[in-house]
Amino acid sequence: MSIPTDVTQYHYADGQLYCEGVALADLAARYGTPLYVYSKQALIEKVAELKQSLAPNGHACYAVKANQTLGILRLFAESGLGADVTSGGELYLALKAGFAPNNILYSGVGKTDAELRFAVESKIRAIHVESEPELTRIEAIAAETEQVINIGVRVNPDIDVPTHPYISTGAKEHKFGVPPTQALQMLLHAAQSPWLNPVAIASHIGSQILALAPYAAAADFLVGMATELRSMGITLDYVDVGGGIGISYAGQTPISIGAWFETIQQPVAEAGFTLAVEPGRSLVGPAGALLTKVTFVKDNGYKKFAITDAGMNDLLRPTLYQAKHPIVPVFESEGNINDYDVVGPICESGDFLAKEQALPNVVQGDLLCVLQAGAYGFAMASNYNGRLRPAEVLVAGDQVTVLRQRETYADLLRLQ
Numbered sequence: 251m252s253i254p255t256d257v258t259q260y261h262y263a264d265g266q267l268y269c270e271g272v273a274l275a276d277l278a279a280r281y282g283t284p285l286y287v288y289s290k291q292a293l294i295e296k297v298a299e300l301k302q303s304l305a306p307n308g309h310a311c312y313a314v315k316a317n318q319t320l321g322i323l324r325l326f327a328e329s330g331l332g333a334d335v336t337s338g339g340e341l342y343l344a345l346k347a348g349f350a351p352n353n354i355l356y357s358g359v360g361k362t363d364a365e366l367r368f369a370v371e372s373k374i375r376a377i378h379v380e381s382e383p384e385l386t387r388i389e390a391i392a393a394e395t396e397q398v399i400n401i402g403v404r405v406n407p408d409i410d411v412p413t414h415p416y417i418s419t420g421a422k423e424h425k426f427g428v429p430p431t432q433a434l435q436m437l438l439h440a441a442q443s444p445w446l447n448p449v450a451i452a453s454h455i456g457s458q459i460l461a462l463a464p465y466a467a468a469a470d471f472l473v474g475m476a477t478e479l480r481s482m483g484i485t486l487d488y489v490d491v492g493g494g495i496g497i498s499y500a501g502q503t504p505i506s507i508g509a510w511f512e513t514i515q516q517p518v519a520e521a522g523f524t525l526a527v528e529p530g531r532s533l534v535g536p537a538g539a540l541l542t543k544v545t546f547v548k549d550n551g552y553k554k555f556a557i558t559d560a561g562m563n564d565l566l567r568p569t570l571y572q573a574k575h576p577i578v579p580v581f582e583s584e585g586n587i588n589d590y591d592v593v594g595p596i597c598e599s600g601d602f603l604a605k606e607q608a609l610p611n612v613v614q615g616d617l618l619c620v621l622q623a624g625a626y627g628f629a630m631a632s633n634y635n636g637r638l639r640p641a642e643v644l645v646a647g648d649q650v651t652v653l654r655q656r657e658t659y660a661d662l663l664r665l666q
């Protein structure tokens with residue numbers, strides 16, 4: 251129930267929870283609940299940590315999928331980060347937010363023709379190719395539009411990581427990347443094509459990773475491949491180790507951005523290559539919280555339920571990945587500690603924010619704050635059960651900016 255150490259900008263003062271200089275209770279009164287809250291300072295701190303560790307020639311590309319809210323993207327773009335996108339929509343948002351096209355990477359297993367053409371027109375830094383047929387499509391588009399296209403190949407290094415199976419991506423049973431021999435052939439093919447320029451070898455082994463060893467293995471693996479290519483006369487611009495470093499959801503000790511870089515940057519630099527990374531969650535997760543109000547408390551004699559006005563449509567992670575987000579009361583209380591299932595209003599038993607969460611006595615109208623919700627929170631929200639997606643606000647000191655308005659009933663009809 252305490253605030254994780256990597257959540258730096260949420261604290262109690264005079265018995266109530268603050269984000270930077272603003273009381274969360276005031277935010278609830280002004281903007282309603284459920285509400286996504288982000289600390290600008292926490293975002294800035296993470297970018298600073300990243301920049302401090304990254305060698306001057308390195309590329310840090312924020313994985314837009316973690317949080318694609320324009321105000322957040324703008325902040326990262328202004329701070330000089332590049333972007334890693336995974337769809338035409340993310341590319342569109344990244345460009346609108348002001349990321350320099352030559353600092354945008356595009357990964358993904360199923361890029362459509364329209365998406366590939368959009369990436370080519372936008373002159374992004376590189377398309378990271380994930381299959382042989384995709385390479386064939388890109389080459390055809392390049393020939394047709396008479397443009398040489400920078401490509402990287404995402405290799406599947408067959409490294410299994412200890413994380414939830416849905417977000418482990420670097421083992422051979424996963425759909426991502428291509429096996430090493432295919433990756434080499436694809437890069438050799440690109441080197442011989444008048445329309446393709448091989449610039450990178452990439453991998454992303456998974457997400458919410460709390461150990462350094464898989465990264466050491468991935469970095470070594472990629473360096474080995476880049477070295478082999480160099481011996482064949484192909485010198486790549488960068489070696490991309492992906493993203494994936496975890497945060498402290500349930501008291502785990504996260505690996506610091508500094509330690510991550512020490513592990514991956516050294517082997518890459520020693521072999522004479524430039525490093526690229528694609529972190530998402532670690533940059534934006536700890537800065538964000540989901541503020542929610544208890545609609546009812548229900549005790550069925552077997553369990554106590556705190557029924558909140560936020561549900562799985564607002565924060566899907568507990569339902570989809572059995573994720574345990576820290577949940578803290580907005581007002582500190584001396585009340586007896588009880589276990590509550592913190593559940594939403596949606597008609598599914600899978601609709602919960604936490605199971606058996608220890609909380610001081612909860613009553614109707616109480617405000618609860620779900621921490622570590624900045625990444626894959628709003629980004630995965632939906633209108634399921636006719637629910638309106640929440641508003642999002644950015645706190646900077648004692649200032650508050652609305653990044654996104656709360657939806658209205660009319661929004662449910664807008665496109666139909």
Ligand code: LLP
Pocket residue numbers: 313315316334357417454456457458492493494495528529530531532567571625626
């Ligand atoms: N690069 C690529 C190619 C990726 O697929 C991902 C995440 C990232 C970078 C960023 O990973 P991060 O640093 O954020 O871990 N919805 C899930 C996470 C899915 C991650 C998918 N790929 C969750 O809520 O845990």
